[in-house]
Amino acid sequence: MTETPTTEVVTPAPESTLAADGTTTTRRSRSRVMRRLRRNRGAMIAAGFIALLILVAALGGLLPLPDPNKQDLVNRLSGPSGDHWLGTDSFGRDTLSRLVAATRVTLLAATEGLLVAVVLGVPLGLLAGYVGGATDAILSRIADGLLSLPGLVLALAIVGVAGPGLTNAMVAIGIVFAPRFYRVGRSAAQSVSHETYIEAVRADGVPTSRILLRHILPNSSGPLLVQASFAVGFIITAEASLSFLGLGVQVPDASWGSMVREGFAHVHESTFAIIPPAVMITLTVFAFSQLGDGLRDALGRDSRGS
Amino acid sequence: MTDVLRLSGITKSFVTGRTLLGKPNSYFHAVRGVTLSVARGETVAVVGESGAGKSTVGRLALRLIEPDDGGIEFNGSDLRAASKEDLRRLRGRMRMIFQDPYSSLDPSMVVGDTVAEPLLVHTKMSAAERRAKVLDLLQRVGMDTHHMDRFPYEFSGGQLQRIAIARAITTDPDLIVCDEPVAALDMSIRAQVVNLLRDLQVERGMAYLFITHDLSLVRLIADRVVVMYAGQIVESATTEQLFAEPRHPYTRALLAAVPVPDPNRRKSQTAIPLAAVQGKPPAKGCSFAPRCPLATEECTVEAPPLAEVAGHDVACYHADHVPVAELSEGAPGTPHPRTELLDPH
Numbered sequence: 068m069t070e071t072p073t074t075e076v077v078t079p080a081p082e083s084t085l086a087a088d089g090t091t092t093t094r095r096s097r098s099r100v101m102r103r104l105r106r107n108r109g110a111m112i113a114a115g116f117i118a119l120l121i122l123v124a125a126l127g128g129l130l131p132l133p134d135p136n137k138q139d140l141v142n143r144l145s146g147p148s149g150d151h152w153l154g155t156d157s158f159g160r161d162t163l164s165r166l167v168a169a170t171r172v173t174l175l176a177a178t179e180g181l182l183v184a185v186v187l188g189v190p191l192g193l194l195a196g197y198v199g200g201a202t203d204a205i206l207s208r209i210a211d212g213l214l215s216l217p218g219l220v221l222a223l224a225i226v227g228v229a230g231p232g233l234t235n236a237m238v239a240i241g242i243v244f245a246p247r248f249y250r251v252g253r254s255a256a257q258s259v260s261h262e263t264y265i266e267a268v269r270a271d272g273v274p275t276s277r278i279l280l281r282h283i284l285p286n287s288s289g290p291l292l293v294q295a296s297f298a299v300g301f302i303i304t305a306e307a308s309l310s311f312l313g314l315g316v317q318v319p320d321a322s323w324g325s326m327v328r329e330g331f332a333h334v335h336e337s338t339f340a341i342i343p344p345a346v347m348i349t350l351t352v353f354a355f356s357q358l359g360d361g362l363r364d365a366l367g368r369d370s371r372g373s
Numbered sequence: 374m375t376d377v378l379r380l381s382g383i384t385k386s387f388v389t390g391r392t393l394l395g396k397p398n399s400y401f402h403a404v405r406g407v408t409l410s411v412a413r414g415e416t417v418a419v420v421g422e423s424g425a426g427k428s429t430v431g432r433l434a435l436r437l438i439e440p441d442d443g444g445i446e447f448n449g450s451d452l453r454a455a456s457k458e459d460l461r462r463l464r465g466r467m468r469m470i471f472q473d474p475y476s477s478l479d480p481s482m483v484v485g486d487t488v489a490e491p492l493l494v495h496t497k498m499s500a501a502e503r504r505a506k507v508l509d510l511l512q513r514v515g516m517d518t519h520h521m522d523r524f525p526y527e528f529s530g531g532q533l534q535r536i537a538i539a540r541a542i543t544t545d546p547d548l549i550v551c552d553e554p555v556a557a558l559d560m561s562i563r564a565q566v567v568n569l570l571r572d573l574q575v576e577r578g579m580a581y582l583f584i585t586h587d588l589s590l591v592r593l594i595a596d597r598v599v600v601m602y603a604g605q606i607v608e609s610a611t612t613e614q615l616f617a618e619p620r621h622p623y624t625r626a627l628l629a630a631v632p633v634p635d636p637n638r639r640k641s642q643t644a645i646p647l648a649a650v651q652g653k654p655p656a657k658g659c660s661f662a663p664r665c666p667l668a669t670e671e672c673t674v675e676a677p678p679l680a681e682v683a684g685h686d687v688a689c690y691h692a693d694h695v696p697v698a699e700l701s702e703g704a705p706g707t708p709h710p711r712t713e714l715l716d717p718h
Contacts, residue, residue, distance in 0.1 A: 262476060263471055263473065263476040263477045264476060264477050264478055264479045264480070266437070266471075266477075267469065267471060267477045267478070267537075268479070268490070269437070270435060270437055270464065270468070270469040271464055271465075271468060271469075271490070271491050271494070271540070272460075272461045272462065272463070272464025272465055272491070272494060272495060273490060273491075273494050274461065274494065277494070281482070282479050282481075282482075285479075285481035285482070286479070286480070286481050288481075
């Protein structure tokens with residue numbers, strides 16, 4: 068790579084980095100990663116697309132679109148037209164409005180699932196990787212056990228017990244994905260633990276909790292970030308699968324997955340209804356994995372720790 | 374003088390091989406019965422070749438690794454009996470400086486936070502007090518205030534080592550273990566760092582356990598020297614005595630291997646011809662015997678104890694009756710296979 072040597076001279080950070088505990092800005096090393104990421108065109112297009120999705124999810128209600136739940140049974144399953152740009156579904160509801168409304172549901176669901184997976188998997192993974200021994204052995208066996216079950220079957224079982232509904236579905240998916248974050252966190256923590264600077268902070272009497280939070284976590288964040296961006300894609304697919312099976316989002320709300328299911332049910336009457344939500348799922352999953360790839364490349368050098 | 378650190382008969386071996394069932398079946402005896410003390414404000418150098426157990430002694434002294442046997446006393450209290458939490462608290466009073474400053478500072482933390490961390494952990498200072506103290510310390514080691522918000526990768530090795538020193542002195546420790554603190558640095562900045570360490574000692578009166586293989590450095594900084602060979606102390610004396618009159622044949626060989634920056638003197642520089650290292654030290658007798666030019670029958674039977682000879686503690690049967698002059702005035706001109714003596718840092 069033709070990276071020019073760092074020439075950001077003397078721009079003292081305005082906000083103090085000592086001000087409050089836990090608010091250190093690692094802006095500089097981050098800005099270096101961002102520079103590399105910005106040079107990656109695929110990743111930037113993906114990031115732009117994701118930003119657009121978030122914008123649509125947040126402000127979709129303000130768009131001059133028909134009510135996504137308003138039925139028009141006369142015009143059901145119509146193809147694209149001037150009134151309905153992406154046609155209508157089996158109840159004559161406007162597909163574009165529903166797609167926009169579903170964007171919010173889908174992104175929120177993905178965030179929920181990711182949050183559950185990260186909160187369950189990362190802290191335990193870091194702890195196991197750093198402490199090792201019996202803690203590691205026990206936690207790792209549990210993670211292995213969860214990983215050995217087919218993901219969708221496990222999620223189905225959990226939703227079966229907890230009852231259908233989007234939140235339950237996403238918690239289930241989060242549990243399915245938690246062992247992956249556990250594994251990545253554990254191996255990252257393991258390699259960071261052997262660094263001299265970890266021995267140094269231990270020699271200085273820094274408590275274990277602080278070592279994990281302030282030294283192991285920041286230095287393991289690269290692989291975790293990459294894993295997270297890949298996982299979002301998988302989680303959206305998983306949500307679509309559960310909603311397709313009727314266990315996720317409930318009527319009349321829509322997610323992209325539930326829209327695919329509805330379109331699929333009427334695929335013999337109209338082949339078009341299934342296409343817009345399927346395209347959105349594909350593009351979004353692709354965008355997140357592109358971003359993940361880009362992040363991994365951009366972090367590359369840094370995540371290995373100088 | 375009171376002792377800050379006292380090690381008595383400390384022993385540590387590492388498992389190097391296991392049976393199929395995971396039972397250890399071969400060991401490396403890194404440190405074997407080392408006894409030494411460091412007084413308040415004193416610098417004790419531990420020297421020896423690679424693998425002599427110097428660094429292990431440093432880590433044992435701070436109980437960063439658990440000894441198999443022996444006692445560690447820090448400021449008069451038994452370090453081996455201390456609970457985990459007590460030990461963690463005591464770490465504010467005993468610190469360590471590592472060889473490679475590039476890897477001993479957290480790359481994801483700005484140096485201001487790195488230097489402030491021990492204060493955060495060991496004192497109840499407010500954020501503003503910490504900041505003031507960090508600024509003060511950074512200036513003391515010759516860094517600028519705006520360096521606080523920079524990351525380690527933005528500095529040179531010498532600067533990083535000075536930052537590591539600033540971190541080490543934040544809590545005004547009684548003891549700092551310096552593990553080859555300048556070995557990874559350029560020749561040109563070694564003096565800078567060594568002088569800083571010396572000045573700080575004069576100002577703050579902390580003791581150093583200074584681990585090094587560089588004897589010219591020992592002369593500059595140490596009050597006393599402990600020479601280690603194969604995990605054991607073979608000689609210990611004050612720096613003056615050791616350099617004037619080395620008693621143990623290994624010490625003599627070490628001293629003779631110090632390069633002399635004078636081309637005319639080089640030929641008259643003498644060394645004892647040492648046999649090459651032959652794998653593991655013998656199971657019984659003096660571990661140095663296989664390489665020693667003075668070795669006799671008795672050396673291979675039982676290891677010589679550390680005994681006082683003319684103010685030195687020496688572990689050699691021949692220390693007192695071999696004339697020092699004879700050895701230090703050996704035949705000139707013959708090249709010696711001394712390359713294996715010191716590792717090539």
